[in-house]
Amino acid sequence: MIKLKSVSKSYRTGGEETEILKDVSLEIDKGKYVSITGPSGSGKSTLLHIIGGLEPINSGEVWVDGQPVHTMKDNALAKLRLKKIGYVFQQFQLLSTATALENVMMPLLTMFSSPQIKKDAEEALTRVGLAHRLNHLPSKLSGGEQQRVALARALVTKPEIILADEPTGNLDSETGKTIINLLEKIHDEDGVTVILITHDPELAQRAEESIHVLDGRVELKPYKVAIR
Numbered sequence: 001m002i003k004l005k006s007v008s009k010s011y012r013t014g015g016e017e018t019e020i021l022k023d024v025s026l027e028i029d030k031g032k033y034v035s036i037t038g039p040s041g042s043g044k045s046t047l048l049h050i051i052g053g054l055e056p057i058n059s060g061e062v063w064v065d066g067q068p069v070h071t072m073k074d075n076a077l078a079k080l081r082l083k084k085i086g087y088v089f090q091q092f093q094l095l096s097t098a099t100a101l102e103n104v105m106m107p108l109l110t111m112f113s114s115p116q117i118k119k120d121a122e123e124a125l126t127r128v129g130l131a132h133r134l135n136h137l138p139s140k141l142s143g144g145e146q147q148r149v150a151l152a153r154a155l156v157t158k159p160e161i162i163l164a165d166e167p168t169g170n171l172d173s174e175t176g177k178t179i180i181n182l183l184e185k186i187h188d189e190d191g192v193t194v195i196l197i198t199h200d201p202e203l204a205q206r207a208e209e210s211i212h213v214l215d216g217r218v219e220l221k222p223y224k225v226a227i228r
Contacts, residue, residue: 001030001161001191002051007060009046018050020046022153022216024060028195028209030160034186034220035204036197038213044197045165046214047193051195052085052163053077073155082107086154090169094138100125100149101134107157124152128182144175151182162186163192168198180206 020043028034036044038067049055050062053069062069065084072080081087094103104121109189126133128148138146146169154162164183180196180203187194198204212219 001027001065002195003061003063003065004051004136005061007050007062008058009043009050010058020098021050022224023161024216024218026077026211028193028220031187031191031193033184033194033207033208033211034196034209034211034213036213037199037204039200042213043216047190047211047218048163048165048195048197052087053081056118061083071182083169084160086156086157086159088147088150088162088164090165092138092150092170092193094144094146094153095172096138098143099135099137100130100141100152103138103149104153107153120156121152125149127155127156128152130223144178145225147171147175147179148182151179159192162194164194165190165198166197166199168200168203176200176203184194190193 004026007021007024010017024047027150036047038044046055050057051064053064053072055207060070064080067080069077069080090132101118101121104124105117108120109118125131128151130145130148130152131139133145135205138149141149167179171179172199183194183196184206192228196203196207204210210220210221
């Protein structure tokens with residue numbers, strides 16, 4: 001499903017160039033549940049963004065479902081992300097002036113007719129337990145509810161991959177576990193590939209495999225027992 005070959009990524013600030021990822025090669029099979037761990041600034045989010053086609057690379061190859069992300073133009077990347085990938089971020093990234101339903105409808109606006117968009121968005125929100133909050137603005141929702149709206153938005157296009165960048169980072173521990181339980185349920189029921197960035201060792205060990213990022217290099221290792 002996902003393959004990186006000799007990927008390097010650096011950023012230039014002023015006259016200095018900082019190398020974030022160094023000659024990274026890894027493969028993630030279809031349907032796997034993988035966590036990404038590592039200290040702050042190690043390149044975890046950069047790695048996730050590269051997998052999702054959100055950031056270009058300096059060298060190497062990135063393949064998603066057999067498609068060469070590293071050579072794709074902006075329009076092709078946008079189509080790939082829309083059809084294949086759902087994103088969940090730490091900051092929720094909801095439109096403050098749109099209801100929960102309207103936020104979830106956003107990714108579908110260029111894909112289906114209006115009746116189908118509304119139906120699919122309602123189904124996604126129902127799946128994450130928010131059927132009773134469809135018409136609430138984000139300001140009227142708790143942090144956990146806002147993250148469930150974000151998860152529903154990621155699910156609404158029926159993606160094959162979900163990329164979750166510290167989705168529990170702004171939540172208390174119990175609410176965070178609710179979000180992780182939902183991700184795990186979606187992975188188990190739909191066979192979706194889930195890649196989760198987390199600083200929580202307990203949450204990381206619930207995955208089938210873990211990518212540890214340190215000093216721009218990665219190690220992919222299986223967990224002998226997934227702790228669920």
